[in-house]
Amino acid sequence: MTATVERTAPVTRVRPPSRRKSRRLEPFTIASYAGVICFGLVCAIPFWMVVAGSLTAESALSQRGYSFWPTPFSLDAYTTLFQGTRVWLSYGATIFITGIGTAIAVAATSGIAWVIARGLPRVSRPLAVFAYIPMLFNGGLVPMYILITQVLQLQNSWFAVILPLVIAPFLVFVQVSFFRATPQEILDAARIDGAGELRIFFQVVLPLSKPVIAVIALFYAVTFWNEWFHALLFLSQPEKFPLQLVLQNLISSVTNAAELGTTSAAPVYQMRLAMTVITIGPILLAYPFAQRYFVKGLTLGATKG
Incomplete structure (x- = not known):
């Protein structure tokens, strides 16, 4: 009398497809970032103009005043x-x-x-x-x-x-x-x-x-x-x-x-x-x-x- 052994196939767990949660930026967050960036520019631009003016030649400063770029460049001061x-x-x-x-x-x-x-x-x-x-x-x-x-x-x-x-x-x-x-x-x-x-x-x-x-x-x-x-x-x-x-x-x-x-x-x-x-x-x-x-x-x- 022969005994038969039944083999069961291994159970494989099927993982559901991963869904990446897309994080949407809220309008308030966008407005906050925009406000901070604008405020930073308002603070940084005058300081940069002072730095650029300190590196601009005296003749150019007396004629046209402040500028964003030091032209002509000068370290006389x-x-x-x-x-x-x-x-x-x-x-x-x-x-x-x-x-x-x-x-x-x-x-x-x-x-x-x-x-x-x-x-x-x-x-x-x-x-x-x-x-x-x-x-x-x-x-x-x-x-x-x-x-x-x-x-x-x-x-x-x-x-x-x-x-x-x-x-x-x-x-x-x-x-x-x-x-x-x-x-x-x-x-x-x-x-x-x-x-x-x-x-x-x-x-x-x-x-x-x-x-x-x-x-x-x-x-x-x-x-x-x-x-x-x-x-x-x-x-x-x-x-x-x-x-x-x-x-x-x-x-x-x-x-x-x-x-x-x-x-x-x-x-x-x-x-x-x-x-x-x-x-x-x-x-x-x-x-x-x-x-x-x-x-x-x-x-x-x-x-x-």
């Missing part, structure tokens, strides 16, 4: 500016004011914001009121001038430009909101391990606050870099003038153009545009390095708390 010593001294003054001022401002803002965020009795609320009052009004120009020149004796000192801008109340409260969003469990764990308040602040809170610190540092750096009014008030020695004050003097007075270089016939119009490029170029290039922290730090510090 940059050569004249960098032959003299005024621009180099101004760069040194601006870098000192921006670097030291940003460091002091970030340290002071972080310390005040942490004390306010901690909610300490009899300390946090008066300090918050003290930081909030300058957002509404200030003492005025004359009391500040007397304080800087007669009380603190900071005439012709770069710290006369730095100290009035050390604390920005708006940035203090942005950082307060960020500090209040710090998880309390992390702070309690650090206290259980025996960490004091200073150690918690420097080793726990500050490393977690890199995004908001980067945003605040960028705001302060732009403020110090563009500052010229306090320099105009408190600085009278030309070798201590920052870049922005030199640019303001160059725009307001044609005779100051020849003092920046070594040539007697300085390209005045071309030098104004070249000085503008030299002044705004470094701070414009600093933004991409802080871009990854910028949006995150600003939104977290402004919405949480």
